[in-house]
Amino acid sequence: MLEALLLCSFILPLLFIFFRPKSDAKLPPRSYPLIGNYHSIYANRHRLIEWTSDAVHNSPTLTAFLRRPFGQNRVITGNPAVVEHILKSNFSTYQKGLNSHNILFDLLGDGIFNVDGDQWKLQRQLSSHVFSTKSLRHFVEHVVDTELNERLLPMLTTAAANDTVVDLQDVLQRFAFDNICKMAFDYDPACLTPSLPHATFAVAFEDAIRISTERFHTITPLIWKIKRVLNIGSEKRLKEAVSEIRQFALKIMNEKKQEVDDKSSIKTVDLLSRFVSSGHTDENFITDIVISYIFAGRDTTSAALTWFFWLLWKNPAVESEIVKEINGKLAADGSVYDEVKEMVYTHASLCESMRLYPPVPVDGKTATVDDVLPDGNVVKKGMTISYHPYAMGRAEKLWGGDWTEFRPERWLEKDESTEKVMFKDKDPYTYPVFQAGPRICLGKDMSFLQMKRVVAGVLRQFTVVPAVDDGTEPVFIAALTSRMKGGFPVKIKNRN
Secondary structure, three states: HHHHHHHHHHHHHHHHHHOOOOOOOOOOOOOOOHHHHOHHHHHOOHHHHHHHHHHOOOOOEEEEEHHHHEHHEEEEOOOOOHHHHHHOOOOOOOOOOOHHHHHHHHOOOOOOOOOOOOHHHHHHHHHHHHOHHHHHHHHHHHHHHHHHHEHHHHHHHHHHHHHOOEEEEHHHHHHHHHHHHHHHHHOOOOOOOOOOOOOOOHHHHHHHHHHHHHHOOOOOHHHHHHHHHHHOOOHHHHHHHHHHHHHHHHHHHHHHHHHOOHHHHHOOOHHHHHHHHHHOOOHHHHHHHHHHHEEEEEEEEHHHHHHHHHHHHHHHHHHHHEEEEEEEEOOOOOOOOOOHOOOOHHHHHHHHHHHHHHOOOOEEEEEEEOOEEOOOOEEOOOOOOOHHHHHOOHHHHOOOOOOOOOOHHHEEEOOOOOEEEOOOOOOOOOOOOEHHHHOOOOOOOHHHHHHHHHHHHHHEEEEEEEEOOOOOOEEEEEEOEEEEOOOOOEEEOOOO
C-alpha cells in the first residue's frame, strides 16, 4: 500500500511537468493515462463547483464525465430525468456507497445519512414518526423564537447602535448551531452570546466536518487512510474531535436515559429524548442518529440565509415586497403570527435564493450494477454519479433565459377564482435542493419555518448592508455545504 503511494508521488510530478495545468483549462477537459483529468481538476481546484457546473452546461444532455486518477470515474449530471432515475425510479440501484460510507464513518458512524438498505429504512421510519408530531413542531418553534428574540435580535440591535461591522455568516452559523443542539439534545452550547465564544463541542464539530470533507478531495483514499493508521496530521485531529463529540453525546444520552427511567422528570421533547423513549437504547445507534441530524442542520439553514441577505441587498425591490408582506402579518403586539407558512412571497424568495446558491451544491450516489441512464449515458458498477443542484439552478435549459435574475415571481401564480397569489412548487427533480424521492429531507418544513422566522424578525427591524467595496462579489465555496469565502461582513441599520 505504501509502495503504491510512493509510486504515485513520484509519477504525478513528472506528468505535471509534461502536462502543466492551466487555470483557464478548456472544457471538456483532456484525459491522460493514470491521472485522468487530474491536471484540469488541479488547475481549477479554487473553483471546482463552477468548473464542474460549466462541464454540465456544456454537455448536450446536461451530463458530463469526470475521470479522476486511478480509474475513479465519476458522472456529474444536471438532467432532471437522470436525477429522478437515480433518486427515485432506480433508488435501490444508486446507494451512498462504500467509499462515502468509509469517508464519513468516523464522524457519522452508521447514522441515517451514511447507510443504505435495511439500516436506512429502520432509521427513516423512526425519524419520520418523530418529525411528524405536532409536539416536535411546537418545540422547534419555541427553540427558534427563544434564540431569535433573546440572542440574535439583541445582538443586531447592539451592532446597529454602535455602527459596528459583524460577520453575518458567523452569526447565522452560531444561531443555527445553538438551535440544532437544542432540538437534538436539549443542550445549549450558547455560541450566540455577546462574547461569541468558541465552544469546545462546536469547534470539534467544525474540525470533524472540515477534515472529513478534505478526505473526498484527496487524489487517492490511500493518503488519508495511511495518515489515519499512523495517527498523524489532520487524521490525528479528526480522531480527537470525534472522540470529543462522542464523549459529549454519551454524557447527554446517559442523562436522557435517567430521565426516561424517571418519567416524571421528562420536560422536553428533543430528538434524543424521543429516540430513547421509543425503546431504542443502543448507545451507538442513537448517538449516530443524533450526530447525523446535527451534521445536517448545522450549516444548511445558515448557508441559505447568508446568501439570501446578500441577494436582498442587490435586489431592493424584492426586499421591499418582503417587508410589506411581513408588516401585513404583524400581530397587535408587533410579533409575527405563528402561521409564517402564509408568507408566500418570502417563501418564494428563499426558494429563489437557494436556486442560485444551494446549501448542498453537489451530492453523490454509487451505482451497484451497470446501468443506462435516461439520456443514454452508460454507468458502470461502482461508479459515482453526482447530481449538481448548483449547476441545475443556473441552467438556461431548465430556467429560461432569465436564469441569472433573482426573481421570486417565478415561484408564484394567481388563483383566478380568488385572485389570491399562491406559491407554486417546482418539480423536485429539477430543483433537488432538499433531495427528492425516498430520501427527501425530513426537516424541510422545519428549515423553512426557521428561515422565515429569522427573515421576519430581522427585516421587520433592520436593513442588512454588506460592508464591502462597490462591485465586490462574494466567492461561493463548497464543501459538504456551501459558504461565503472569508465570511459576510455587514453593517446593521435600523429600518425607519
